[in-house]
Amino acid sequence: MSIDLKKEREKIVSGSANVFYDEEVKITGERYTSHSFMEKEMDKVWAKVWNIGGWSNEIPESGDYITHEIGRESILMVRQEDNSIKAFHNVCPHRGNRLVHDDNGSSPSFTCTYHGWKFNNEGILVYAQDEDDFPQGNPCGKINLTEIPCKIYGGFIWYNMDENCTPLFDFLGEVKKYFDMHDLNGMKRVYYKVSEVPFNWKALRDNFNESYHLPMTHPQIIDYFDDDYKNTDFELFNTGHNLMKMKGCLPSLRDKGTFEMNEKLEGDLLNWNLNPKDFDGKAHLVREALQKQKRKLGSKRGFDHFERMPDAWLTDAFHFNIFPGTSITFTAEVCTLQRTEPHPTDPNKSIYDHWQMALRATDSENPETNPTMLVASPEDMVEWKEVDKHVVIFGEETLSDVADQDLDRSSAQQLGFHSRGFKGAYLSGQENRVQQFHNFIDRYIYDKL
Numbered sequence: 001m002s003i004d005l006k007k008e009r010e011k012i013v014s015g016s017a018n019v020f021y022d023e024e025v026k027i028t029g030e031r032y033t034s035h036s037f038m039e040k041e042m043d044k045v046w047a048k049v050w051n052i053g054g055w056s057n058e059i060p061e062s063g064d065y066i067t068h069e070i071g072r073e074s075i076l077m078v079r080q081e082d083n084s085i086k087a088f089h090n091v092c093p094h095r096g097n098r099l100v101h102d103d104n105g106s107s108p109s110f111t112c113t114y115h116g117w118k119f120n121n122e123g124i125l126v127y128a129q130d131e132d133d134f135p136q137g138n139p140c141g142k143i144n145l146t147e148i149p150c151k152i153y154g155g156f157i158w159y160n161m162d163e164n165c166t167p168l169f170d171f172l173g174e175v176k177k178y179f180d181m182h183d184l185n186g187m188k189r190v191y192y193k194v195s196e197v198p199f200n201w202k203a204l205r206d207n208f209n210e211s212y213h214l215p216m217t218h219p220q221i222i223d224y225f226d227d228d229y230k231n232t233d234f235e236l237f238n239t240g241h242n243l244m245k246m247k248g249c250l251p252s253l254r255d256k257g258t259f260e261m262n263e264k265l266e267g268d269l270l271n272w273n274l275n276p277k278d279f280d281g282k283a284h285l286v287r288e289a290l291q292k293q294k295r296k297l298g299s300k301r302g303f304d305h306f307e308r309m310p311d312a313w314l315t316d317a318f319h320f321n322i323f324p325g326t327s328i329t330f331t332a333e334v335c336t337l338q339r340t341e342p343h344p345t346d347p348n349k350s351i352y353d354h355w356q357m358a359l360r361a362t363d364s365e366n367p368e369t370n371p372t373m374l375v376a377s378p379e380d381m382v383e384w385k386e387v388d389k390h391v392v393i394f395g396e397e398t399l400s401d402v403a404d405q406d407l408d409r410s411s412a413q414q415l416g417f418h419s420r421g422f423k424g425a426y427l428s429g430q431e432n433r434v435q436q437f438h439n440f441i442d443r444y445i446y447d448k449l
């Protein structure tokens with residue numbers, strides 16, 4: 001019996017309507033090229049929000065530390081004896097020397113290279129040369145590192161440069177509810193690349209705030225995700241964050257008249273002990289079958305968090321944009337972070353991070369005795385182990401095929417932002433998250449929150 005394509009399609013389409021569209025801000029090229037706008041963003045946005053300073057597994061032992069550069073600021077994060085992490089401005093309070101110059105390390109104390117002031121891991125000054133020669137009083141124990149709010153949550157280290165900031169969980173709002181469904185603490189960072197890229201940080205943020213570009217920019221993903229906006233859910237939160245739920249394990253039905261199978265779907269079925277032959281010409285049924293099978297086998301394979309997740313999360317992509325600079329995309333077994341942060345001096349450049357965190361291999365029945373089963377990274381299958389940062393010179397090495405496509409478009413867009421012919425963006429309804437993002441930047445800058 002032949003399948004009625006139209007009827008079948010109607011059965012599985014369930015996207016949310018795009019009702020939010022409020023053009024508070026005209027998105028002009030100047031927002032991406034102006035030095036003065038960049039300075040405003042640094043003072044009023046980046047210095048006020050919760051930022052991810054690192055992955056907490058990076059500094060497991062007391063005395064381990066990392067630094068994170070953001071614009072012209074540098075933050076030092078140090079693991080404490082009680083297992084918490086403290087964050088400090090990475091500057092010596094004596095005369096302003098940069099205190100720590102490494103990306104990471106381990107040390108019981110930090111000694112400034114200029115006059116030798118020494119701080120312990122809690123940021124307290126424990127030694128100053130000629131401590132009696134200070135008319136204002138001995139600085140030891142008094143002139144300490146400047147500590148800022150810092151919290152470990154979801155495997156990430158979060159800090160905020162604003163001492164009077166709202167608590168992290170208030171900042172995250174609705175997003176936390178979703179994060180808590182996953183098993184972030186059980187993950188390892190298996191992919192970690194960083195690169196200085198030739199465009200303003202917001203160009204790539206815009207890209208991650210819409211899926212309108214998928215058919216043209218990433219034609220390879222339509223075998224696996226239904227990019228049709230009518231079948232996709234978008235949620236815009238009043239915190240400035242947003243969420244896109246895109247159906248996965250479902251080939252794009254946008255312009256297709258068939259439900260033919262493909263290699264990626266077959267691979268997933270085999271991984272979960274299902275027979276691809278049962279789905280010949282019925283690719284649209286794979287998603288639901290996989291949800292049922294993962295529900296059945298998940299706990300046996302060590303994925304207890306599946307119990308907390310709705311069916312959709314077992315197959316779909318849950319793509320969060322955390323205001324201002326971070327995208328975190330979850331599937332059932334992995335979590336990808338991509339973000340851009342401002343360059344210290346040039347609005348035409350930014351720093352791009354691409355991480356992937358993975359749970360143990362999906363086809364491992366016994367992860368305890370087989371811990372190096374391969375897991376997916378954005379480029380290929382890799383061992384399940386924490387990796388070090390790899391700095392990529394942009395253009396000389398891949399940052400994954402999908403990311404390369406996005407980065408290429410943002411690079412070309414930065415050229416266009418300087419054009420006298422660009423009068424400002426003209427957005428579709430499904431690009432409303434781009435508008436929301438810019439509205440929130442201005443709300444932060446002009447104190448309209």
Ligand code: FES
Pocket residue numbers: 092093094095096097112113114115116117
């Ligand atoms: S600037 Fe650090 S000890 Fe003087």
Ligand SMILES: [Fe+2]
Pocket residue numbers: 207213217218402406
């Ligand atoms: Fe993209």
